[in-house]
Amino acid sequence: MDQSKEQRILNSVSYNAVKGDPESVLDCIDKYCSQKEWAMNVGDEKGLILDNVVKEADPTTALELGTYCGYSAIRIARLLKPKAHLFSIEFNPEFVPIAKEIIEIAGLSDKVTILEGHAQDIIPQLKSKYDVDTLDFVFLDHWKERYAPDTILLEECGLLRKGSILLADNIIYPGAPEFLEYIRNHKRFECTNYPSHLEYMKVEDAMEKAVYLG
Numbered sequence: 001m002d003q004s005k006e007q008r009i010l011n012s013v014s015y016n017a018v019k020g021d022p023e024s025v026l027d028c029i030d031k032y033c034s035q036k037e038w039a040m041n042v043g044d045e046k047g048l049i050l051d052n053v054v055k056e057a058d059p060t061t062a063l064e065l066g067t068y069c070g071y072s073a074i075r076i077a078r079l080l081k082p083k084a085h086l087f088s089i090e091f092n093p094e095f096v097p098i099a100k101e102i103i104e105i106a107g108l109s110d111k112v113t114i115l116e117g118h119a120q121d122i123i124p125q126l127k128s129k130y131d132v133d134t135l136d137f138v139f140l141d142h143w144k145e146r147y148a149p150d151t152i153l154l155e156e157c158g159l160l161r162k163g164s165i166l167l168a169d170n171i172i173y174p175g176a177p178e179f180l181e182y183i184r185n186h187k188r189f190e191c192t193n194y195p196s197h198l199e200y201m202k203v204e205d206a207m208e209k210a211v212y213l214g
């Protein structure tokens, strides 16, 4: 059976990256996806924005919606302090084992738990099943039309606290208009826009940070 693009990305990482070195895994994926096959990783340019917001948040507990191949999970997890943890939700069963393997090659398996399913089904289980209290940082990178409803769900489940930081990818392309409308008009969020470009392309994109004011 023909290999998938995601399997080819894993092959490239497995062959070229330095085991246990997250930076070399990120560089390998960025090289492969800019030179060989485009893929929807947050990429190196928006990745720097992600890095800075993670450093600002310095989360003990972080959540990511949209694992894909694990690229942004590695970007986040490599910056986490000891004992801090990242939960990453992925619904596509094909991507889960590939992301797990790529995160393992980066040496970050202890800091990342991949949860398979839809965010709307898993978010309500985070407290009871995964012993989460509140989330210090959330990276939204899943279905763009789910950014707003899943943000509302996070709030309803008591998973946000005063100062929780949300960061959303793809605000311009593919776009998340409902989310932008919701978050910018909701008085309990303080928003900041970060103009950038679509991963590996000269297409405009942006990220939006939203701090929950409690």
Ligand SMILES: O=C(NCCCCCn1ccc2cnccc21)c1cc(-c2ccc(F)cc2)cc(O)c1O
Pocket (backbone or CB within 6 Å): 040, 041, 042, 065, 066, 067, 089, 090, 091, 092, 117, 118, 119, 120, 141, 142, 143, 144, 146, 169, 170, 173, 174, 198, 199
């Ligand atoms: O669609 C994107 N991502 C979402 C993929 C599907 C997520 C599914 N999923 C995962 C976890 C999860 C949990 N609950 C429910 C659903 C869940 C995406 C697309 C582009 C893009 C594509 C084509 C193009 F021409 C230009 C740009 C660029 C990006 O950066 C993206 O992020």
Ligand SMILES: [Mg+2]
Pocket (backbone or CB within 6 Å): 040, 041, 042, 141, 169, 170
């Ligand atoms: Mg994205």
